[in-house]
Amino acid sequence: MAAAAAPVWSVDPRTGKRRAQVAEEATTDAVDAAVRAAHTARGALADRPPRAALLRRAADLLDAAGEEIVAAADAETALGSARLTGELARTTYQLRSFAAIVDEGGFLDVRIDRPDPGLTPPRPDLRRYKIPLGAVAVYAASNFPLAFSVPGGDTASALAAGCPVVVKAHPDHPATSELCAELLRRAATETGLPADVVGLVHGFRAGLDLVRHPLVAAAGFTGSVRGGRALYDAAAARPHPIPFHGEMGSLNPVVVTEAAAAERAERIGAGLAGSMTLGTGQFCVKPGLVLTPEGEAGDRLLASLTAATEATAATEAGVLLDHRMRDAFLDGVRSRAQLPGVQAPLAPGDGDGEHTVSAGFLTVPAARLAAGGPHDLLLEECFGPVTVVARYADDTEIGAVLARLPGNLTATLQLGDAESAGTDAAGRGARLLAEVTPLAGRVVVNGWPTGVAVAPAQHHGGPYPATTSTATSVGGTAIERWLRPVAYQDTPPALLPPELRDGNPLGLPCRIDGRPEGA
Amino acid sequence: MAAAAAPVWSVDPRTGKRRAQVAEEATTDAVDAAVRAAHTARGALADRPPRAALLRRAADLLDAAGEEIVAAADAETALGSARLTGELARTTYQLRSFAAIVDEGGFLDVRIDRPDPGLTPPRPDLRRYKIPLGAVAVYAASNFPLAFSVPGGDTASALAAGCPVVVKAHPDHPATSELCAELLRRAATETGLPADVVGLVHGFRAGLDLVRHPLVAAAGFTGSVRGGRALYDAAAARPHPIPFHGEMGSLNPVVVTEAAAAERAERIGAGLAGSMTLGTGQFCVKPGLVLTPEGEAGDRLLASLTAATEATAATEAGVLLDHRMRDAFLDGVRSRAQLPGVQAPLAPGDGDGEHTVSAGFLTVPAARLAAGGPHDLLLEECFGPVTVVARYADDTEIGAVLARLPGNLTATLQLGDAESAGTDAAGRGARLLAEVTPLAGRVVVNGWPTGVAVAPAQHHGGPYPATTSTATSVGGTAIERWLRPVAYQDTPPALLPPELRDGNPLGLPCRIDGRPEGA
Secondary structure: OOOOOOEEEEEEOOOOEEEEEEEEOOOHHHHHHHHHHHHHHHHHHOOHHHHHHHHHHHHHHHHHOHHHHHHHHHHHHOOOHHHHHHHHHHHHHHHHHHHHHHHHOHHHOEEEEOOEOOOOOOEOOEEEEEEEOOOEEEEOOOOOOOOOOOOOHHHHHHHHHOOOEEEEOOOOOHHHHHHHHHHHHHHHHHOOOOHHHEEEEOOHHHHHHHHHOOOOOEEEEEOOHHHHHHHHHHHHHOOOOOOEEEEOOOOOEEEEOHHHHHHHHHHHHHHHHHHHHHHHHOOOOOOOEEEEEOOHHHHHHHHHHHHHHHHHHHHOOOEOOOHHHHHHHHHHHHHHHOOOOOEEEEOOEOOOOOOEOEOEEEEEEHHHHHHOHHHHHHHOOOOOOEEEEEEEOOHHHHHHHHOOOOOEEEEEEEOOHHHHHOOOOOOHHHHHHHHHHHHEEEEEEOOOOOOOOOOOOOOOOOOOOOEOOOOOOOOHHHHHHHEEEEEEEOOOHHHOOHHHOOOOOOOOOEEEOOEEOOO | OOOOOOEEEEEEOOOOEEEEEEEEOOOHHHHHHHHHHHHHHHHHHOOHHHHHHHHHHHHHHHHHOHHHHHHHHHHHHOOOHHHHHHHHHHHHHHHHHHHHHHHHOHHHOEEEEOOEOOOOOOEOOEEEEEEEOOOEEEEOOOOOOOOOOOOOHHHHHHHHHOOOEEEEOOOOOHHHHHHHHHHHHHHHHHOOOOHHHEEEEOOHHHHHHHHHOOOOOEEEEEOOHHHHHHHHHHHHHOOOOOOEEEEOOOOOEEEEOHHHHHHHHHHHHHHHHHHHHHHHHOOOOOOOEEEEEOOHHHHHHHHHHHHHHHHHHHHOOOEOOOHHHHHHHHHHHHHHHOOOOOEEEEOOEOOOOOOEOEOEEEEEEHHHHHHOHHHHHHHOOOOOOEEEEEEEOOHHHHHHHHOOOOOEEEEEEEOOHHHHHOOOOOOHHHHHHHHHHHHEEEEEEOOOOOOOOOOOOOOOOOOOOOEOOOOOOOOHHHHHHHEEEEEEEOOOHHHOOHHHOOOOOOOOOEEEOOEEOOO
């Protein structure tokens, strides 16, 4: 008799109470079965049209079940139905975007070289495109039960690439995960594909089993540095290592110049409050460090930040995704507030004392941050509605703090009008842009990093620990993570895949002899 | 007083004797100095025109010093002046090809999305391109003292990407490495760049120091599975892991169909002899396993292979790159030949008994290979002029052997005329193509895998252990290994890099809203 599998509970973060048992943790055998089923199903995704049909059908089914999904997700995450309705729209838009990307076919990166016997060595007929890697593992995020979970960007981009997916559900929303997986599997069967192009497993141990499974060809992860690094290490330690695309932690620094503060302190303070409290501060692109000038303009900015954050508190419930996160948030704020020189003009608090938190911010002299030591704690992400405002005396202090920062998903500049126009004597805008570009994968000017657009040119990634690879997990090029090139040399026309045949019968974007076709 | 650094000797493989001391092994401090110098020089490569000028000047200087380089390389490698003259031509062609790639700019992968406030979430102005990762480490290969060493593909593609390079020389050709590094550094100063965009270090320990150095942003390697895996593991174990692009081992299977053997057994046997003895069998794409039908046609093929290999012996000196490799080759052949069922119709031998080897081949029933066990040794690369011919009874045995193969750089099919035309009843050509594609990065039909063209559509990589990443080390897209994307959001026109400005002032290939410009 097998040992009883551990139950998986759906928990209400508003009370900390179990709602229902929704599944069981996957045993090693269950993970093996899920991976084998996905691997076996991969042939069904070899051609592009069924992939596009699957993605569109999945979007339709998710939209149709919208009310049920939003209710399920809200009950487990307390993110609220407005936010979750928006997240579902983002999720289905993302699925349809990838269907369009599949149709267009530019991601295949077709390249055809005509033979040239005069070169050293002689050039044969070479035709290259990209093929799917195989079954992949996806690790769902806590903070996006839809857009970065079962029906999220990793799943959408992997299916678009032709890779079946086994998702490891996040324990904060197992019921939502089950519901969405069921809809995705139904979308598969309704488009004539095996349901097993999408699988779902629960449990910490199952996550490790998954990344170590010989038939798993790549993995995508969104979560903490600790969890992501453990899985990255397991992926790298395999007998056959696999690509591991982890999106982990990010401080998302903001630099507010003296001119920007002088010109619009109030607007910046209010914008910052909105961005850092959005989703109760549970975004990977939450601005976590804001370099703000000392003096009167900076003071006005802080006053506005205080007022706007307090106003937000009236409308935000302040429930975090789970009680473990609430503890970590309160501990994180406490340990940071105790550092020498740190003040709390609006201290983040424990809300109702039991289930919620309240937003706030800390301040610190930039010189303290530049000095390192225990203040390096302020350069680590603190998940939840808090930001650290570092007050600087001059540009040198800005540079000294930036030099200490680890990699980030985003870096943001708030510039004055002349700095934005490049007409200030110091050329400060261009200089700051050059200074923050090495630190981040996305640079935002005069805006805020929250609200990651699903768009062809998006890049959601950055130097470690923001991500473990140079790839993106949002936007059109996210599909590149699940592909590898293959070249066919002197292959007879009758045997070539249609994508690589003369005359471009599928009308794909193509490079001939290294130049875009038609160029 | 510092301890004396270990001397680095240039050794003549024709005698095993030391020729001269050419350098010292780099201490940890020396590696640190080289990396810091390269890191400091990176700004000089930020713009594309100086990179292209550097690559072209380097090619010119190498060509001008051709006689000296070929003599130096031949003295250390015994590869012969004809081969080395060809390799130098390949190397300078490669440098100039990357200069053209830099000029064209498609590798920047420019993508511009216009704002669309109607989307969920709203889409801002997003502009993305790729930027250099920083200073990179390159590990030179034993078997290509030029094309995969100091002035080789990794160096060329990294400089093209804007990344300074520190090369770890291969101990088989330190004098050639010093000479080439000096020319590359002179090319830099002659084009107004710091010499330190190229650095050179010697020594095993230096190689490990290099991959662990915090300022090294990525690494490229060509060599053995053991060496490559050790460096890969070190790269993955860093506090901040870096991309490690290792090209390691490959068996390069060949399938000869019954029809192909019946139609042209003699030509295939002669072609195989030429491919597997080329460069004394010291190519990463040497065909190491040849599935050949049992029966009369296959017998004719082996007779032709024997005759052609013996004929080659008359012109090939048979000196391997060093005496350690000679020992490994002889040991490898001996242990393979002892396996049950293995025969040696033309046994590879120890040449003059002291410094050379002679080419040959082994045969084994395919059923033995399919059964695994000790015969798995035959599925490992054996560096040097030997190949294993597996005789099969039917298509099932072909499939059973292919199913046991690890990842490869190449897979080759020798098909009959009707199979090539897709007119045979069995559709064998298409079926075999589909069967070998998952095993390799390049599929060759009716040709041989040796002679890796430097071309835009080339792919020189494959499933592990062929390479540790999905990237290529030869061909135009090799540049992608040294870049990462960055997106600029709502950035004022005056601050944008010229590559991302409206109106495409640099005339770069570009995608607008996800579509190729003009499409």
